[in-house]
Amino acid sequence: MLNRHARGFFTALFSPVARWLLKIGVSPDAVTVVGTLGVVVGALVFYPLGQLFWGTLFITAFIFSDVIDGIMARMQHRGGRWGNFLDSTLDRVADGALFAGVAVWFFTGGANPPIAIAAVVCLVLGMVVSYARAKAEALGFHANVGIAERAERLVSVLVVTGLTGLGLPTVVLFVTLCLLATASLVTVVQRIMTVHRQSLEEPDGTASERAA
Ligand SMILES: CCCCCCCC/C=C\CCCCCCCC(=O)OC[C@H](COP(=O)(O)O[C@@H]1[C@H](O)[C@H](OP(=O)(O)O)[C@@H](O)[C@H](O)[C@H]1O)OC(=O)CCCCCCC/C=C\CCCCCCCC
Numbered sequence: 001m002l003n004r005h006a007r008g009f010f011t012a013l014f015s016p017v018a019r020w021l022l023k024i025g026v027s028p029d030a031v032t033v034v035g036t037l038g039v040v041v042g043a044l045v046f047y048p049l050g051q052l053f054w055g056t057l058f059i060t061a062f063i064f065s066d067v068i069d070g071i072m073a074r075m076q077h078r079g080g081r082w083g084n085f086l087d088s089t090l091d092r093v094a095d096g097a098l099f100a101g102v103a104v105w106f107f108t109g110g111a112n113p114p115i116a117i118a119a120v121v122c123l124v125l126g127m128v129v130s131y132a133r134a135k136a137e138a139l140g141f142h143a144n145v146g147i148a149e150r151a152e153r154l155v156s157v158l159v160v161t162g163l164t165g166l167g168l169p170t171v172v173l174f175v176t177l178c179l180l181a182t183a184s185l186v187t188v189v190q191r192i193m194t195v196h197r198q199s200l201e202e203p204d205g206t207a208s209e210r211a212a
């Protein structure tokens, strides 16, 4: 949902940065890779050290690279299959690191196993959400539906984790992660149902012809 409603705003916001990066010779792929590395560092260094607020700011500074790289590609009239593959694959690395970092801290110094377990559940379900879409598209279906797409997952966990670092009671993060896990599960079901509905409308054979 956020993707559809906020993308225009963030495209306008980050287009000058994208244009400048292209001007100084930076490629979209470089932004994709560096942005992912930044998120991974923020999540797997700052969070396990208990730096939830500063870690969130560090991650947020890099996570918008996922918007910028696409803007750069479109400015170059690129946007091919390789970029699509790289962008989506590294999204999973960033998402996994983010929730893993939260889990590590609350399994260790944060001493709150329920939050850590909830973060692991969110990590796994988030991967299933994305895989369902990828597999559907590989078979000629569409599945970019659901109440907990990537932006929703990132915004919810980053904002509440950041605020937890500023003193927000940890119970809020626990409830947020439980709600996010539920929303992610609902999204998986939504994607399964939308593909099933398409499969009934398009008897087998047509989708596999398109996928071939
Ligand atoms: C003083 C307060 C301190 C507390 C700290 C607060 C700091 C945190 C503040 C904001 C964090 C927001 C960061 C999150 C931004 C997310 C940007 C983003 O990359 O979203 C990704 C999304 C989709 O990307 P792609 O199309 O490239 O990738 C697709 C995706 O991977 C699909 O996955 P799936 O959805 O299926 O699971 C794949 O299937 C697909 O293949 C792949 O292509 O991009 C967008 O959605 C673009 C729009 C971004 C919208 C971000 C809105 C955030 C704006 C503000 C948040 C609120 C801030 C409040 C701060 C104050 C807190 C009190």
Ligand SMILES: Nc1ccn([C@@H]2O[C@H](COP(=O)(O)O)[C@@H](O)[C@H]2O)c(=O)n1
Pocket (backbone or CB within 6 Å): 028, 029, 030, 032, 066, 067, 068, 069, 070, 071, 073, 074, 078, 079, 080, 082, 083, 084, 085, 086, 087
């Ligand atoms: N290194 C890259 C990254 C992205 N792309 C293209 O942009 C699309 C993703 O757009 P976002 O705004 O969601 O980042 C992606 O599917 C590619 O078409 C690219 O070419 N190279």
Ligand SMILES: [Mg+2]
Pocket (backbone or CB within 6 Å): 065, 066, 067, 068, 069, 070, 087
């Ligand atoms: Mg991107």
Ligand SMILES: [Mg+2]
Pocket (backbone or CB within 6 Å): 066, 087, 088, 091
């Ligand atoms: Mg992406």
